[in-house]
Amino acid sequence: MSEFFQYVVVGLANGGVYATLALALVLIHRATGIVNFAQGEMGMFCTFIAWSLITHHGLPYWPAFFLTLLIAFAGGAATYKVVIQPLSRTGELTVVMATIALLIILNGLAGWIWSPEVKFLRSPSPFAPGDHFEVGGVIVNKQDLTVIVISLICVALVFLFFRFTRLGLQMRASAVGPATSRLLGIRVAMMLSIGWGLAAVLSAVSGMLAASQLELDPNFMLIVLTYAFAAAVLGGIDSPIGSVVGAFIIGIGISLLSGYASSFLGTELQLPLALAVLMLVLIVRPAGLFGQVVVRRV
Amino acid sequence: MSPFGANRILWRVLALAAVPLLVVFLPKAFNDYFNYRLAFVGIYFIAIVGLNVLTGYNGQISLGHGAFMAIGAYTTAILNVNYGVGIYWTIPVAGILTGAFGFLFGLPALRLSGVYLALATFSLATSIPLVAKRFEGFTGGGQGKTIALPSSPIGGLSTNEWLSYLTWAIAGLMFGVAWLVLRGQLGRAFRAVRDAPIAAVSSGVSLARYKTLAFGIAAAYAGVAGALLAIAIAFVNPDTFPVSLSILLLTGAVVGGLGSLEGMLFGAVFIQFAPSWAEHLSEHLHYNEATVQSTVFYGLILLAVLFLMPGGAAGLIHQLGNGLKRLRKWRYSRADSRATA
């Protein structure tokens, strides 16, 4: 049994990294109605900025962390203004394609500016890498625990922001009914770019957390994006809670699969099997676990 | 009569005839390697014409078209290497098998649309290469399968010329079939399913039938393209079909203009040549790290194209056409008003 819980703990640690990025995807989808495929690369790029602030500009970790979040916010909002808004009158797929172009540009740019060698970004955790405790034979690493906590704090902050602040309310209104909101005097375009800024902040957090578990190179967020995308869709692409739950389900699911199934399935089939299960869930609940089925009118 | 009136059919026939002529003569006009690239344009053309049937005409997004190409390519490689089937005979088999697979995949996908379908197809693109890697005895695993190098069966034609002619002959055929299918009853049903699904159902169009059929057709096209890809590179392995291939194909379809078959010609040219335009651009600007930069330039070119023609090449043409019409109307109306004055 301790084996099972060990796999769950490992899965939770992975899920924490996916959760913030999945939440970012959901924010964008609610605001703009598209999946931002550049979301992971925005996080990757910000993580390189943080690395550069620490390594080349001598900033301590936390100032660099928050400065990066500021830069991320500005970058995300600017991306909306410069790239997404001008294309917003075109087809949905054109905008999606533009995010793919952004993905390609950011990925190439990171390799160009910082050279493609693997880099190291330290963990935000105050604990040493080996710090851990055991509960009933289950090893819990303190750094991993920090990652989960930071991730949950971010999610909670976003949640509180949308629920209890005026700006959050205006942003929700702009996403749900832009025309009505405009009539009510809400600056919808401004709200949407703030939404993009916030999503970029979340992806920067995700990147900096992931870099402490994975390795910092221009490609490290691509795989995280895959899982976050799956998590966001599993939870229901418009449900923030759903995306976070989805992220932990995916983290735990993959961990259990790799623990129990890979010995007879082969490691190759882990991901296909996980995705197949995901598809089955979606066939039963086509709008995800927490999504609402939209009734379409003719 | 204006070219936009009764002569329109004639013009279209002439234009369509120009393509085969180009295909026949272009290979002779450039260096031999260029023909090889033309063959790839043809392969992408076939694949994105199929993708357009699904996404453009039937409104179902696919981020997994590369997976269908993988199935076609593996069909060719396995039939040819394991069972000694003649390489060209594997092409129709690849089309039919992949089509059947696509049809079956379309059944569960029926329940999904939008982002959910995007994830389903994306999962397919992620999974197929891993599945191919797993069943090593059959597929060659991660090391893949090496096929005999292609060679021209016709004297006087170089290998590259032969590949180009072969690909474009098949591309022409498949384009014609798609064109005929889409302008008929089936095409109307596809569009009805895309634009007004509930109205389509209430007038007796079966959503399930047409959505899965669209998946089947799209997959069959990708299967043929995959078979031709396997023949052209004489090798398949899981790395040959990364997720980025599926995204590349969708790029081609969007840049060409969803809902326009002819636009796919531009889309195919774009995805084959834009990366090398990017490389040349970055070489001109900065030699030393040219290769690292070129992906940045490719992304910028793609972004520029999206801004300049958000409806794809076909959309741009459409707009230009409308502009011309308006211009002409304006001139006529001025002439009329002068005449009456």
Add this chain to the structure above:
Amino acid sequence: MRRLVVALGVVAIGAAVALPGAMGGSTATPGVTAKIVSIGGTFPFSGPASSYAPIPVGMQAYFSYVNAKKTNGKRGVFGRQIKFNAVDDGYNPALTVQKTKQLVEQDHVFALVGGLGTEPQEAVTAYANQQKVPQIYVSTGATEWGARDKHEEHPWTVGWQPDYQAEAAIYGRYIAKNLPNAKIGIIYQNDSYGRDYINGLEAGLGSHKSQIASQQGFEVTDTSVTNQVIALRRAGVDTLMIFGTPTPTIRTYATMAAVGWKPQNIFLNSVSATDTFMGIAVARAGAAEVNGSISTYYTKDPANPSWANDAGMKLYKSIMAKYAPANAKVTDGLYIYGMAKAYTFVQALKAAGPNPTRAGLMKAVLNMNDKSNPFLLPGVVTKTGKTDFFPISQQQLIRFNNGTWSPMGQLTDTRPRG
């Protein structure tokens, strides 16, 4: 209206044609003129393997150095400048084939040098041999590049570095001799790379093979190896073999530290044992976790201060300072790997004489006995012969301690006998 679509297509194709431009003419030997020797290779500048991108950069730096240096009053090799066309294939064989054909048929390169990746290079081996273009010094250590039957099938193809199986066999023999009671665990990348290592290890262990207690595979796409590490720990492993490319290797160390496990002996494959990667492993897992790890190398290690006064190392550093991009990390072993390889090629090109042909180059490549490579460890000979197609097959066992590797014992030769 639709004709415009077609017209646009035509224009696009026209533009596509005009931009690449035709280059290179056919001379007696393709790629060789009085002034230039043109060579090329495919490398993953983008895509999943882009962390290997320093290799062609190191090669280019050395070629730039040779091109600028005067030998007998002439710059370059016999007065010819080496033009190295390193192109991006993104580690995708479909692109490797296209780009290789472009190098051969459009750019008319003299030889394909250093192309990276086992599967991508396999995808073009048949083609290079059909065209009789040398495909030499590929950047992969799969055993097949030097295997005799493969060589007979593909005489225009040659590897460069010691092969993975031979390397793993060194570990196997070391364990059999020095750690006869070891309980061995393997964490491996589930592909031909990882399996080459397992095969070599088993061969080296001989009768001790049965002491392999647990084998745990992972996919390159996995984001975590925690379950594998925990399984190895549970199996009571005291001697761990890490057979993976750099990123999963670093992750393995980090995970071992995270679960508080330090097996007595750790062996890791040489590809992942460069300074950059070890530095990150130390940062991620702590020095205590990484100290004592055993690997092999055959190039000098630019991160190790003991080479500071070595002439070869000084040369390497001066070349990097002058010809490599400013953001290149000089201590990264991949640059010196590329430079050592470029050195071998220049030696072969010199040996091919003032009027090189492709066949002449192959003859030089296959009859080499070069002790002069300043970037390889002293004593490592680049040697090929009638039955020996592994240019480098000597390696040095090394142990990691406090940030640097130090040698253990003598150079080991894994050159096939006979």
